[in-house]
Amino acid sequence: MQTVRPAEVQLTLANGARITVRRRLNVREQREMYADVITFNRATGEVVRNPLELPRATICAYLLDWTVTDDRGELVTIRDHPRAVPDKARLDAVLDELDPDDYADLLATIDAHIGREKDRREVEKKTRSGNANADPISNSPSEPVGVSTGSGPLTPTITPPSWNS
Amino acid sequence: MFRHLVLSGRAEATLVFGYHTAAVLASWTIDKSPAGVWSLSATARELDPIKCRPGDRDFYLVVPRKGGYWLFPVRTLIRDGLSLAATLGPIEH
Numbered sequence: 727m728q729t730v731r732p733a734e735v736q737l738t739l740a741n742g743a744r745i746t747v748r749r750r751l752n753v754r755e756q757r758e759m760y761a762d763v764i765t766f767n768r769a770t771g772e773v774v775r776n777p778l779e780l781p782r783a784t785i786c787a788y789l790l791d792w793t794v795t796d797d798r799g800e801l802v803t804i805r806d807h808p809r810a811v812p813d814k815a816r817l818d819a820v821l822d823e824l825d826p827d828d829y830a831d832l833l834a835t836i837d838a839h840i841g842r843e844k845d846r847r848e849v850e851k852k853t854r855s856g857n858a859n860a861d862p863i864s865n866s867p868s869e870p871v872g873v874s875t876g877s878g879p880l881t882p883t884i885t886p887p888s889w890n891s
Numbered sequence: 892m893f894r895h896l897v898l899s900g901r902a903e904a905t906l907v908f909g910y911h912t913a914a915v916l917a918s919w920t921i922d923k924s925p926a927g928v929w930s931l932s933a934t935a936r937e938l939d940p941i942k943c944r945p946g947d948r949d950f951y952l953v954v955p956r957k958g959g960y961w962l963f964p965v966r967t968l969i970r971d972g973l974s975l976a977a978t979l980g981p982i983e984h
Contacts (some may be wrong), residue, residue: 729941731909731949732908732909732910732949733909734909734910745950748910753900762904790910807953807959807960807962808956808962808984809905809907809910809951809953809962810907810910810953811910811911811912
């Protein structure tokens with residue numbers, strides 16, 4: 727168990743723009759990302775989760791810098807200095823001004839980065855647990871053992887309960 | 892260039908660890924000695940001790956200036972409450 731080092735990763739979008747993102751989120755950043763898709767109605771006490779906001783919340787959680795320009799070709803600055811975190815309100819406003827295709831490209835690039843980092847951490851976990859020679863994507867055992875937890879064999883290992891008895 | 896230089900400012904400077912803010916400096920003075928050693932004395936308004944990592948490659952002092960900022964790597968740091976004294980590497984930006 728360890729804290730998350732605030733490391734940055736440079737990525738290139740399909741349209742050639744460069745972005746800088748967090749390598750991974752720490753607990754606070756992850757909590758803020760989840761909170762970003764939730765609205766709380768003080769009058770009713772109702773908590774509403776809006777899945778439509780998840781792409782924007784993901785981008786805001788990861789994005790640190792970019793080389794995006796406006797329609798005059800001038801850099802759209804989102805960071806006050808090379809070590810700063812973008813101001814959330816400013817970033818929200820700028821993201822809303824992007825071309826939808828560029829926005830989708832930005833999201834896909836960040837999603838792919840998240841997937842790669844997840845895979846990398848799985849390999850690290852196996853290495854730390856002493857299974858250094860394990861294949862990052864290991865085959866399922868030939869015969870299921872115990873209860874499947876998701877990525878096991880396709881044959882069901884848990885019999886659904888019968889409602890007839 | 893200057894043999895001895897003293898910088899101070901009213902705009903808030905910050906100590907950063909990567910993209911995390913480790914301290915916000917309400918007042919600060921940077922001194923370059925005749926021997927070429929940069930040092931900082933400052934009073935923090937906010938400080939997160941966990942993110943204060945002197946000597947780490949990602950631990951920097953960010954000083955605002957007209958039209959931009961200066962970045963100094965922080966080599967050593969002594970804290971006494973919110974009072975800080977640090978030795979700095981040469982300006983990197």
